[in-house]
Amino acid sequence: MTEHLTIVEHPLVQHKLTLMREKNTSTGEFRHLLREISLLLAYEVTRELELTTRGIETPMMEMEAPVLKGKKLALISILRAGNGLLDGVMELIPSARVGFVGLYRDEETLKPVQYYFKVPEGLEDRLVIVVDPMLATGNSSVAAIDLLKQAGATNLRFMCLLAAPEGVERMKQAHPDVPIITAALDEKLNDKGYIVPGLGDAGDRMFGTK
Structure with a gap:
């Protein structure tokens, strides 16, 4: 680490x-597991959120209690597979x-092509969490x-x-200021740019497409 x-x-x-990872896991089960893991990963990615306090009244007494500080977070999904983590x-x-960045990978060049971009206002004042199941070529x-x-x-x-x-x-080379939180660091990429051992194409497995 x-x-x-x-x-x-x-x-x-x-x-x-x-x-x-198992190839025989059904689409429905894959989607359910991704939702559960995303909750657990979200716990880690939000661990150091800033807090402030505000006055509340419990059934017993008044107190100053911790609450999140600043503007609402922004969650940005890299379409389409990012939506599985977003949920x-x-x-x-x-x-x-919530915002969305639409990118698809050109299978010849492996380079991203943008087709959609819609994000919340005031990003400069928000913690922005970008979600995408696979960090392959980057x-x-x-x-x-x-x-x-x-x-x-x-x-x-x-x-x-x-x-x-x-x-x-x-x-790390392009954005050294952006921490990465993941469930696993796998071995390598294959010649098609897929993670090995990996779990295949996350979007296809999540949505039942090929």
Whole structure:
């Protein structure tokens, strides 16, 4: 583990990830497991949120109690697979603002192509959590964070299910100020840019497409 990369080694995360990796896991079960893991990862990615206090009244007495400080968080999904992680995080942080970055990977060049960008206002004043299940080449993640920084974001974190060393290094070179939180750092990328051993194409497995 480095300051730039946090691997969440919680036993429940690792157990559920193993079930997701298995090729015979059904679409419905895959989706359910992804939602559960995203909740556990969200717990880690929000660990150091700033707090302030406000006065409340319990059934027993008045007190100053901790509450989150500042503007609502922004959750940014890299379409389409990011939406699988987004659902779980929104359960934990229902008041968060939500945005979407639409990127697809050109299968010839492996480079990202943008087709959609819609994000909340005031990113410069928000913690921005970017979600995408797979950090493979890192090209899409870097492109998405480039766009978010251009839109004003300065405090960003990247949350994924699986990461490849190549993607982590690419992100570190392009955006050393953006911490990565993941459930596993896998071995490598294959010649098609897929994570190995990985779990296949997260979007296809989540949505039942090929």
